[in-house]
Amino acid sequence: MARSYNFSPGPAALPEAVLRQVQQDMLEWGETGASVVEISHRGPEFLEVARQAEADLRTLLAIPDDYAVLFPAGGATTQQALIALNFASPGQRVDYVVTGHWGRTALKQLATVDVNIAASSEDDGFRTIPARASWRLSKDAAYVHVTSNETIHGVEFRPAWGPVPDTGDVPLFADFSSNIASEPIDISRYGLIYAGAQKNLGPVGIAVVIVRRDLLERAGHPRADIFNYASQLRAESMLNTPPTWNWYVLGLTVRWMIEQGGTAEFDRRSAEKSALLYEAIDGSGGFYRNDVDPAVRSRMNVPFFLPDPALDAPFLDGAREAGLIGLKGHRVLGGMRASIYNAMPVEGVRALVGYMREFQARHG
Numbered sequence: 001m002a003r004s005y006n007f008s009p010g011p012a013a014l015p016e017a018v019l020r021q022v023q024q025d026m027l028e029w030g031e032t033g034a035s036v037v038e039i040s041h042r043g044p045e046f047l048e049v050a051r052q053a054e055a056d057l058r059t060l061l062a063i064p065d066d067y068a069v070l071f072p073a074g075g076a077t078t079q080q081a082l083i084a085l086n087f088a089s090p091g092q093r094v095d096y097v098v099t100g101h102w103g104r105t106a107l108k109q110l111a112t113v114d115v116n117i118a119a120s121s122e123d124d125g126f127r128t129i130p131a132r133a134s135w136r137l138s139k140d141a142a143y144v145h146v147t148s149n150e151t152i153h154g155v156e157f158r159p160a161w162g163p164v165p166d167t168g169d170v171p172l173f174a175d176f177s178s179n180i181a182s183e184p185i186d187i188s189r190y191g192l193i194y195a196g197a198q199k200n201l202g203p204v205g206i207a208v209v210i211v212r213r214d215l216l217e218r219a220g221h222p223r224a225d226i227f228n229y230a231s232q233l234r235a236e237s238m239l240n241t242p243p244t245w246n247w248y249v250l251g252l253t254v255r256w257m258i259e260q261g262g263t264a265e266f267d268r269r270s271a272e273k274s275a276l277l278y279e280a281i282d283g284s285g286g287f288y289r290n291d292v293d294p295a296v297r298s299r300m301n302v303p304f305f306l307p308d309p310a311l312d313a314p315f316l317d318g319a320r321e322a323g324l325i326g327l328k329g330h331r332v333l334g335g336m337r338a339s340i341y342n343a344m345p346v347e348g349v350r351a352l353v354g355y356m357r358e359f360q361a362r363h364g
């Protein structure tokens, strides 16, 4: 059985080289006489894995020294709750810019704080990002939260929209779950960046939080120690047993990205892959459709629609036969979605575009 090109939004495709390494290490890892999933997180072998993963992530993303890196268990949604608990005192104002499903999900995690929706594109079906000049920011907010890439709606902050939003003295917090490491990021523009690993960084079950150290020092203290980012940092993300397997595979994936040429190379590949796909959609004479404002079209997640939903099932069946999987759109939007993260080679996108042309010739 051959591996298909996997366009799944997350858990998403991992680099084949990483999976082969993982397969080798599953039974016996190095000199330990055991699997990498069977050894103590406090032992020297795993501590080296954790140290190397952080060092490599710092290299890959050019993380400045005045930023701490946490590797918490769980996903991005958990961090959406924890950022409010850690950085806003009860009742304090926080500002949210909502540009899609995940921004809306973030709002549901904020029971203890006073939320101001500074801007939202919900009224236009999340096809745009409101201009920075229209954001109604609060002077006294603990932070401003944005979703850098909306994985379901296919909307991403891009240079064509504008520079990284300036929020003055209020730190900018950003959900980078689905576009981290797809291009160089100027981390210093952000107070905090978080990402669940399962889109672009590795397997599900672990997240990455990159946070300016002075914000952490000033942070409030959630009553539960396990939710406290500052305590987690002191314990090197090991207040309790961390997801060692996920951390290990994340480390391999980050190393693979460095070896491939780093974020500059993935920037180039993302531009190439997304252009191929959008050109195929826009050049289909209206057979395929993507409704997102071209200035903010995502380079990672490309939702598209067929002229008739009755064609969805035959499209997906034919795709599977052609070795293209994971293309079904999210139930919130319907239609199709191709997720083309760093592990997706350009050949996979070429195969998809070829299949789309052939399907149109048969059904157009």
Ligand SMILES: *Cc1c(COP(=O)(O)O)cnc(C)c1O
Pocket: 010, 074, 075, 076, 077, 078, 102, 147, 149, 150, 151, 175, 176, 177, 178, 196, 199
């Ligand atoms: C997938 C995703 C989430 C949710 O991640 P979980 O790990 O399932 O909690 C949040 N934000 C964005 C942008 C995502 O892509």
